[in-house]
Amino acid sequence: MGIVVQKYGGTSVGSLEKIKNVAQKVVSQHKKGDKVAVVVSAMSGQTDSLIKLAKGLVNSPDPREMDVLVATGEQVSSALLAMAIKEIGVPARSLLGFQIGLKTDKAFTKARIMDIDVDALMKVLNAGEIAVVAGFQGVTDEGDITTLGRGGSDTSAVALAAALNADVCEIYTDVDGVYTTDPNICHNARRLDVVSYDEMLEMASLGAKVLQTRSVEFAKKYNVKVLVKSSFQEGPGTLVTKEDSNMESPIVSGIAYDKNEAKISILSVPDKPGVASTIFTSLSDANINVDMIIQNVSIDGKHADMSFTVGVTDFDKAIALLKNLGKSLGAKDVLGDTNIAKISIVGAGMRSHAGIAARMFAALGKEGINIQMISTSEIKVSCAIDKKYLELAVRVLHDEFKLDKPGGAVA
Amino acid sequence: MGIVVQKYGGTSVGSLEKIKNVAQKVVSQHKKGDKVAVVVSAMSGQTDSLIKLAKGLVNSPDPREMDVLVATGEQVSSALLAMAIKEIGVPARSLLGFQIGLKTDKAFTKARIMDIDVDALMKVLNAGEIAVVAGFQGVTDEGDITTLGRGGSDTSAVALAAALNADVCEIYTDVDGVYTTDPNICHNARRLDVVSYDEMLEMASLGAKVLQTRSVEFAKKYNVKVLVKSSFQEGPGTLVTKEDSNMESPIVSGIAYDKNEAKISILSVPDKPGVASTIFTSLSDANINVDMIIQNVSIDGKHADMSFTVGVTDFDKAIALLKNLGKSLGAKDVLGDTNIAKISIVGAGMRSHAGIAARMFAALGKEGINIQMISTSEIKVSCAIDKKYLELAVRVLHDEFKLDKPGGAVA
Numbered sequence: 001m002g003i004v005v006q007k008y009g010g011t012s013v014g015s016l017e018k019i020k021n022v023a024q025k026v027v028s029q030h031k032k033g034d035k036v037a038v039v040v041s042a043m044s045g046q047t048d049s050l051i052k053l054a055k056g057l058v059n060s061p062d063p064r065e066m067d068v069l070v071a072t073g074e075q076v077s078s079a080l081l082a083m084a085i086k087e088i089g090v091p092a093r094s095l096l097g098f099q100i101g102l103k104t105d106k107a108f109t110k111a112r113i114m115d116i117d118v119d120a121l122m123k124v125l126n127a128g129e130i131a132v133v134a135g136f137q138g139v140t141d142e143g144d145i146t147t148l149g150r151g152g153s154d155t156s157a158v159a160l161a162a163a164l165n166a167d168v169c170e171i172y173t174d175v176d177g178v179y180t181t182d183p184n185i186c187h188n189a190r191r192l193d194v195v196s197y198d199e200m201l202e203m204a205s206l207g208a209k210v211l212q213t214r215s216v217e218f219a220k221k222y223n224v225k226v227l228v229k230s231s232f233q234e235g236p237g238t239l240v241t242k243e244d245s246n247m248e249s250p251i252v253s254g255i256a257y258d259k260n261e262a263k264i265s266i267l268s269v270p271d272k273p274g275v276a277s278t279i280f281t282s283l284s285d286a287n288i289n290v291d292m293i294i295q296n297v298s299i300d301g302k303h304a305d306m307s308f309t310v311g312v313t314d315f316d317k318a319i320a321l322l323k324n325l326g327k328s329l330g331a332k333d334v335l336g337d338t339n340i341a342k343i344s345i346v347g348a349g350m351r352s353h354a355g356i357a358a359r360m361f362a363a364l365g366k367e368g369i370n371i372q373m374i375s376t377s378e379i380k381v382s383c384a385i386d387k388k389y390l391e392l393a394v395r396v397l398h399d400e401f402k403l404d405k406p407g408g409a410v411a
Numbered sequence: 412m413g414i415v416v417q418k419y420g421g422t423s424v425g426s427l428e429k430i431k432n433v434a435q436k437v438v439s440q441h442k443k444g445d446k447v448a449v450v451v452s453a454m455s456g457q458t459d460s461l462i463k464l465a466k467g468l469v470n471s472p473d474p475r476e477m478d479v480l481v482a483t484g485e486q487v488s489s490a491l492l493a494m495a496i497k498e499i500g501v502p503a504r505s506l507l508g509f510q511i512g513l514k515t516d517k518a519f520t521k522a523r524i525m526d527i528d529v530d531a532l533m534k535v536l537n538a539g540e541i542a543v544v545a546g547f548q549g550v551t552d553e554g555d556i557t558t559l560g561r562g563g564s565d566t567s568a569v570a571l572a573a574a575l576n577a578d579v580c581e582i583y584t585d586v587d588g589v590y591t592t593d594p595n596i597c598h599n600a601r602r603l604d605v606v607s608y609d610e611m612l613e614m615a616s617l618g619a620k621v622l623q624t625r626s627v628e629f630a631k632k633y634n635v636k637v638l639v640k641s642s643f644q645e646g647p648g649t650l651v652t653k654e655d656s657n658m659e660s661p662i663v664s665g666i667a668y669d670k671n672e673a674k675i676s677i678l679s680v681p682d683k684p685g686v687a688s689t690i691f692t693s694l695s696d697a698n699i700n701v702d703m704i705i706q707n708v709s710i711d712g713k714h715a716d717m718s719f720t721v722g723v724t725d726f727d728k729a730i731a732l733l734k735n736l737g738k739s740l741g742a743k744d745v746l747g748d749t750n751i752a753k754i755s756i757v758g759a760g761m762r763s764h765a766g767i768a769a770r771m772f773a774a775l776g777k778e779g780i781n782i783q784m785i786s787t788s789e790i791k792v793s794c795a796i797d798k799k800y801l802e803l804a805v806r807v808l809h810d811e812f813k814l815d816k817p818g819g820a821v822a
Contacts, residue, residue: 016464016467016468019468020468050487053427053487053491054490054491054494056427057427057430057431057491057494057495057498058494058495058497058498059498060498061494062493062494062497064504065490065491065493065494065497065505066490066494068486068489068490068493068505068507069486069487069490069491069494071486072483072486072487075479075480075482075483075486076461076464076480076483078479079465079476079477079479079480080464080465080468080476080480082473082476082479083465083468083469083472083473083476083477083480084468084469086469086473086476087468087469087470087471087473093475094476094479096479096556098509098554099554099555143509143510144510145507
């Protein structure tokens with residue numbers, strides 16, 4: 001008999017029929033003798049409808065009121081799920097952010113969780129009731145309603161599991177786990193039984209569909225075991241947990257990619273201290289996030305070429321800004337390329353193995369795929385390549401590191 | 412510079428365009444230098460949609476969860492209105508039941524207001540902000556969300572006005588005031604400038620469209636001046652206030668009617684003590700409300716005929732119950748008639764004037780309208796008549812008491 005937190009996303013509660021199914025799943029967990037807290041998202045489409053309503057009314061909706069508005073989505077789904085559970089004959093109770101003291105800071109529309117009133121929750125669970133918690137929402141010390149930003153219900157669930165010291169936080173979604181890569185690109189992509197927090201974070205581009213990044217950071221910080229499962233079919237799912245040092249980690253666990261980045265190069269900037277800082281401070285001030293950054297010193301030793309990637313949605317803004325800035329810095333030219341894709345190999349086992357990057361470059365080279373940029377972290381190697389080769393590259397690397405087989409390229 | 416409470420019903424905030432109009436009205440009141448608290452209903456149709464959702468999910472929705480669900484309607488409209496006001500450039504803040512400590516008892520779906528945190532409200536008003544309060548909702552001492560029952564937003568508004576000691580509680584709706592009778596039946600029906608609480612309560616069948624009965628009781632208890640006005644056109648409206656003893660009250664202020672009652676007669680019941688009690692206790696136990704009651708002793712002095720009216724929706728249930736009960740009491744027969752209507756004259760001036768009832772009966776009799784039942788209160792006389800004569804009867808009485816002229820039949 002333990003404590004289990006389950007989270008159901010918008011598609012899992014997207015219709016009355018689906019809410020009834022979720023009620024059955026929750027009740028069967030409760031019947032095993034566990035204390036069960038359920039976190040629900042808004043019914044699919046609801047949050048978008050509410051945002052559309054506000055944007056139809058005013059040009060720039062007030063953030064405080066926006067949170068009051070969109071928080072109703074989860075209030076509706078939590079009330080409906082609690083009703084459906086009670087109809088089966090099991091006691092349940094919907095709980096809103098203010099009712100479980102889910103305190104956040106005052107950053108409306110993207111608030112961060114500060115505290116949860118564990119006593120209020122435990123009182124419900126100890127009474128044998130299923131706690132049906134409205135995800136995504138919290139309350140400030142002043143009693144204002146806040147929301148946690150897109151995908152915030154994942155974070156609500158992990159925070160609840162941490163506060164309750166739950167045995168597991170089960171995230172039910174529309175896929176049955178985390179895969180070695182995108183099954184739509186690579187037919188022999190394989191579901192992973194286990195993945196570490198760090199790997200999950202590095203695989204964000206794959207994982208974002210499955211689990212919000214902030215919730216993984218939260219889980220890592222508080223060491224919450226997160227089990228990603230499908231709402232619609234039975235299966236073991238993928239366990240996201242801390243790295244087991246006793247385990248022989250596969251060198252590469254997965255292949256991630258991102259098609260939404262664009263490359264910008266500033267050619268022949270005078271190589272003086274402070275130049276890089278000037279460039280990246282300007283971008284940051286304009287709220288443009290930069291991902292891969294590469295700097296080469298040019299042949300004359302006095303000028304540098306600098307390349308980096310930005311999100312495609314920021315591309316036009318960044319180019320305009322840099323054309324101006326480049327001129328004042330004395331750069332020769334500013335070039336942009338939206339025809340790139342980023343491909344990454346991710347694996348905790350890389351920490352203890354050399355030569356993995358070289359093996360990646362060789363595999364790509366053998367297929368004639370040119371590598372335009374490279375960046376690395378402890379457990380990831382990323383390359384920018386021509387977008388048209390992306391699917392091929394995913395399959396080549398999936399084969400190279402034998403990801404279709406459990407254990408993969410262990411040695 | 413005073414304190415004004417304004418309430419806008421569902422049709423007044425039924426679209427984004429209408430919400431913008433309401434924002435303008437609220438702001439212009441605020442610009443006069445008044446402290447303004449606004450109470451809003453859910454956008455028209457919202458509450459019904461939410462109830463339908465719950466009833467599509469389960470057979471008997473849990474009342475606690477029902478309140479969590481339907482309270483979202485007012486949460487949405489209050490957030491939207493606060494946004495619209497802020498867009499104009501005036502500070503505003505939506506406030507939910509729990510945020511202004513609007514405490515109620517635990518009678519989910521029909522809770523009664525116990526207390527309001529005036530300090531929380533005054534803090535907002537004193538900061539120069541417009542308080543946009545979600546109507547219809549409250550919170551128990553345990554922090555559970557409750558709702559006040561149909562039309563509860565009127566009661567929220569009056570309660571707020573009472574707590575704030577407001578100068579006036581303005582109720583904006585889709586009619587421009589309270590009329591001497593239904594203008595759809597009587598073309599020279601006239602808007603009343605002033606009506607007393609008691610008259611308003613007795614005119615419930617007219618007034619219910621305009622103002623919820625409970626809110627009038629509340630207003631009477633706390634002596635809150637209520638001004639009923641149209642959201643869509645300018646005009647003085649109707650002031651609902653306490654009776655002014657210095658004022659020459661018109662004898663009759665209005666003609667009310669009700670087409671939703673049915674008559675039941677129990678013929679020739681043995682006239683013994685306790686018979687009436689047996690009959691009406693049974694009806695009450697079955698949750699059937701009885702309105703007019705008449706008992707005649709029959710010629711032999713040993714049997715009584717008893718007639719009363721019930722709501723048409725309860726008619727079948729009542730007949731079935733009484734057929735059985737009548738048998739065991741030894742009644743000769745139980746008859747029902749759904750073809751009746753109730754017509755009433757209402758006026759505070761009746762208290763001090765005799766012969767008003769007789770004048771009503773004579774006016775009806777002159778037109779050949781048979782009176783089937785009569786019941787009276789201090790300021791009302793009601794008759795049950797054949798339904799087909801209702802419209803005629805309304806016009807006849809409206810003329811008889813000269814209600815088309817201000818002052819009406821004063822003497």
